[in-house]
Amino acid sequence: MPEIHITNLYERKIISKSLEKTALELIHENFIDWMHACGKKGRCTTCKMIVIEGQNNLSELTEPETKYREQGRLAENERLSCQAKVLGDIKIKVADINKFPHMDYSD
Numbered sequence: 001m002p003e004i005h006i007t008n009l010y011e012r013k014i015i016s017k018s019l020e021k022t023a024l025e026l027i028h029e030n031f032i033d034w035m036h037a038c039g040k041k042g043r044c045t046t047c048k049m050i051v052i053e054g055q056n057n058l059s060e061l062t063e064p065e066t067k068y069r070e071q072g073r074l075a076e077n078e079r080l081s082c083q084a085k086v087l088g089d090i091k092i093k094v095a096d097i098n099k100f101p102h103m104d105y106s107d
């Protein structure tokens with residue numbers, strides 16, 4: 001069962017029982033507030049996650065992610081959490097620019 005480890009949310013860990021869900025679906029199912037301004041449609045980058053480990057455990061880049069990569073708006077170590085399905089263990093963090101003021105982050 002894939003595990004999402006979110007380092008700057010006090011090492012929070014989520015276990016997934018599915019290989020069909022995006023990182024954002026799993027994050028929300030676990031009641032973690034995570035920015036998603038366009039409503040998970042791949043039309044913004046506010047849901048991006050910084051991938052520290054496990055890039056190969058995510059599904060292939062989607063069309064919107066490829067577009068943002070080409071525009072330089074999504075770095076090599078970043079993925080859109082609403083697009084990337086979690087196929088194995090990943091270690092991620094919330095980007096500084098997408099932190100909520102009401103949330104407590106550990107770095």
Ligand code: FES
Nearest residue numbers: 038040042047082
């Ligand atoms: S929520 Fe907008 S791209 Fe993911």
